[in-house]
Amino acid sequence: MNGLTMIGAALAVLGLIGLAIPVFTTHDTKEVAKIGDLKLQSTENTSHVIPPLLSEGALVLGVILIGAGLYRKR
Numbered sequence: 001m002n003g004l005t006m007i008g009a010a011l012a013v014l015g016l017i018g019l020a021i022p023v024f025t026t027h028d029t030k031e032v033a034k035i036g037d038l039k040l041q042s043t044e045n046t047s048h049v050i051p052p053l054l055s056e057g058a059l060v061l062g063v064i065l066i067g068a069g070l071y072r073k074r
Contacts (some may be wrong), residue, residue: 002069002072002073003069004065004068004069004072005065005066005069005070005073006069007062007065008061008062008063008064008065008066008067008068008069009062009066010062011058011059011061011062011065012058012059012062012063012066013062014055014058014062015055015056015057015058015059015060015061015062016055016059017055018050018052018054018055018058018059019052019055019056019059021050022049022050022052022055023047023048023049023050024047024048024050025045025046025047025048026045026046026048027043027044027045027046028043028044028045028046029041029042029043029044030042030043030044
């Protein structure tokens with residue numbers, strides 16, 4: 001496999017993952033106050049949305065790059 005095909009495969013896989021899991025959540029824990037050994041912490045959940053058009057574009061570009069890599073190999 002040449003580099004073009006590998007990059008295309010990676011983009012295609014990322015596009016499929018983006019379509020399968022369009023929303024993911026991250027957790028951020030912050031220290032609010034500290035008094036001696038006592039710590040007060042706050043946890044904030046943030047949802048991130050991957051636009052479907054971006055996932056589809058990565059998938060299409062990946063397939064095109066795979067095709068170009070295979071065509072170039074011939």
